Amino acid sequence: MSKPSASPRTEVRRKPQRAHHDTATVHAIIDQALVCQIAFNQGGSVHCLPTACWREGEYLYIHGANNSRLTQTLLEEECAVSITHLDGLVLARSAFHHAMNYRSVVIYGRFTAEDDPDAKAAAFKAFVEHVSPGRSPLVRPPSRAELAGTRLLRLALDEAVAKIRNWGVEDSEEDMAIPVWAGVQPLALTAKPLQPEAGCGEQMPPAPPAFIGRA
Amino acid sequence: MSKPSASPRTEVRRKPQRAHHDTATVHAIIDQALVCQIAFNQGGSVHCLPTACWREGEYLYIHGANNSRLTQTLLEEECAVSITHLDGLVLARSAFHHAMNYRSVVIYGRFTAEDDPDAKAAAFKAFVEHVSPGRSPLVRPPSRAELAGTRLLRLALDEAVAKIRNWGVEDSEEDMAIPVWAGVQPLALTAKPLQPEAGCGEQMPPAPPAFIGRA
Known part of the structure; x- marks a missing residue:
């Protein structure tokens, strides 16, 4: 842990040895995310909704329609945003x-x-680049009406914490002789073969983001 | 939509044509999840935390240490649980x-x-089978002390809603002549080569769950 927790809320109580508060670690995990989960209160109830996200500088960005409940509510009160990459199954x-x-x-x-x-x-251009690097100059940019109808929201990354488990099996000494395969089944979000629209045969196919594995 | 919404909270207001309330659709999405995100309030703040999950019958199951904040708080008040599978990038x-x-x-x-x-x-056996089918008879089952130290929680699936987008590009007519590749980049969580512990060479390697793609 190269940096102390920013607040009591970002102190990790369960398995604190897995916590990281340094900016580089937090940014690296966000930069590999295409979707985040947002917890917020609305109408007397707690909610949890997924939405697309990307990072620029010290902010996490999301977007939504001007009239959406999510964007309206998020401007009115505090929320918690979670991003998770599942990297493997640890089979003990x-x-x-x-x-x-x-x-x-x-x-x-x-x-x-x-x-x-x-x-x-500029932010929506960065979003297109996050999803498909090199694509923004090739597509039609948003019109004035499209920009006006879309809300862009950003959340400062001041109060953030990362948690990482990235090691192998932790069996007890007395279980080591059990005759079963043990180890890690790594998992990764992977790009499968492209599905082009009709009439796109002559166009250069896009490459997935560098952080997405290839099939 | 083959079944009406169970409550106002599970009515989808944004893009309601993507909503599904039927049990089979909800169960199928949960059954392909290894991790869920849980939104809850604690200490005057909203939180969002990931945790492992599995389904049996009409319930979503999670587990945690007896003394964890998450399991303690979840028994005391309502929460919202979100599961999301990212299936593709739609490149317009x-x-x-x-x-x-x-x-x-x-x-x-x-x-x-x-x-x-x-x-x-029985529930933890089902959890091992969810993560690694066929594995539960091969590993040491939980001891009485391990069972006593672990909390098993379940959430009825009475008030649940699914949302699905699974189609191609929806460009406007006036953009169809733009000379850029358009279509879907499918994505899937995929099993990468196994990483065995030392000394496991003679044991039969495990197969990933059927819902995880192969590299």
Whole structure:
């Protein structure tokens, strides 16, 4: 842990040896995410919804329609955002010591709206590049009406914590002789063969983001 | 939509044509999940944490240490659980019409504890089978102390909704002539080569769950 926790909320109580508060670790996990999960309260109830995300500088960005419940509510109160990459199944000799390898980040704070059209256009360009590197110059950029109808929200990464498990089996000494395969089954989000629209045969196919594995 | 929404909370307001309330669809999405995200309130703040999950019958199961904040808090109040499978990047001819294909479920309710040792042993056996089919007879089952130290929680699936996008590009007519590749980049969680512990060379290697793709 190269940096102390920013707040009591980002102190990891369960298995604190897995916690990381340094910016580089938090950023690296966010930069491999295409989707985050947002917890918020609305109408007397807690909610948890997935949405696409990307990072620029010290902010996590999301977007949504101007009239969506999610974006409206997120501007009004604090939320928690979770990002999780499942990296492997840890298969132990005892049922109890089975585990998962993962990299996760939780961010606390309140989103703010970015309403400047130029800033919005730049952020959406970065979003296209995050999803498909090199694509933004090839596609039609958002029109003024499309920009105006889309809300861009950003959340400062000041209060964030990462949690990582990235090692092997931790069986007890007395279980080591059990005759069963033990180790890690690594998992990764992987790009499968492209499904082109009709009439796209002559166009250069896109490459997936560098952080996505190839089939 | 073959079944109506169970409550106002599971009515999908944004893009309701993507909503599904039927049990088979909800179960199928949960059954391909290894991890869920849980939103809950604790200490005056909303939180969002990932944890491993599996389904048996009409319940979603999770587990945790007896003394963990998460399991303790979840027994005391309502939460929302989100499961999301990211299935593809929808690459349109216009930046605005880019999208993602996904299958997601949100469940509302309150977890209850299952404390009966036999029921716990059966549920943890099902968990091992979910993660690694055929493995439970090969590993040491949980001891009485291990069972006693682990909390098993379950959440009824009464108030759940699925949301699915699983189709191609939706560009506007006036963008169809833009000379750029358009279509879907499918994505899938995939099993990579196994990483055995030392000394496991003679044991039969495990197969990943059927819902995980092969590299």
